Amino acid sequence: MIRIEKPAGPRILTGTDNRGPKETQKLKDSSDAGETDFEFKSNIYGAKSVKNALIKAQHGKCCFCESQFTHVSYGDVEHFRPKGGWIQTEGDPLTKPGYYWLAYDWENLFASCQLCNQRFKKNHFPLIDANTRAISHLDDIASESHLLPHPADDDPESFLTYDSNGNAIAINDDPRGTAMIEIFGLARASLVARRLEILNTLTQLKEVFLLFVTRQEAGTLSPEESNQMDKIKLYFTESTERTSEYSVLKKTFLKGLV
Secondary structure, rough: OOOOOOOOHHHHHHHOOOOHHHHHHHHHHHHHHHOOOOOOOOOHOOOHHHHHHHHHHOOOOOOOOOOOOOOOOOEEEOOOOOOOOEEEOOOOOOOOOOOOOHHHOOOHEEEEOOHHHHHHHOOOOOOOHHHOOOOOOOOHHHHHHHHHHHOOOOHHHHHEEEOOOOEEEEHHHHHHHHHHHHOOOOOOOOHHHHHHHHHHHHHHHHHHHHHHHHHHOOOOOOOHHHHHHHHHHHHHHHOOOOOOOHHHHHHOOOOOOO
């Protein structure tokens, strides 16, 4: 999971004359009238312009697991703060209302793979201090002590790293890192297996690269080997860029080489 740099929001979600802000005002008016169960329009928060902007900003990767999903599925538009209702702890019933006033808020929207969103994250949104929860549009969400790092406002890499077997590890047992692993399903077997597959490839390349380094230092590196060394170094560099799938995993493994 990497920090996502989001551009300005799509037109449909911004400006008082556009659909997102208009529907948001209707939801607020309904809340003021005593409503707690709301209907949301997926053709607004899930509009093509919104989804395409999110996918572009996230380089086609899930905001949670960093998997490239666009070549096998459409993916979901995920609400970081759940719009319909929230769950503090696994097993708790769904509490309504959710963060209805953020249903069309660009800062609350991200693109995720369907597994992370539908099977794991769902309506979970635990707080460190449950008493700080915003329960209506009249409350200030900035006062919340949310346990899950916000993909754009926080730096997820401060809480999560990986071991040599592809397992996600909470840095210093930080509860925010632990929550990310549990709630986003980052320890699921298929995901760990994919990470390990990547690490195995990088391990082989790393061994060859270090051999070339030894020969270079000894002055015995051939021109052909020098060329191969440069190609491997370029591959390592590109692998750790934000656009690369599982870039945090690769950056951790290749630390000191790029």
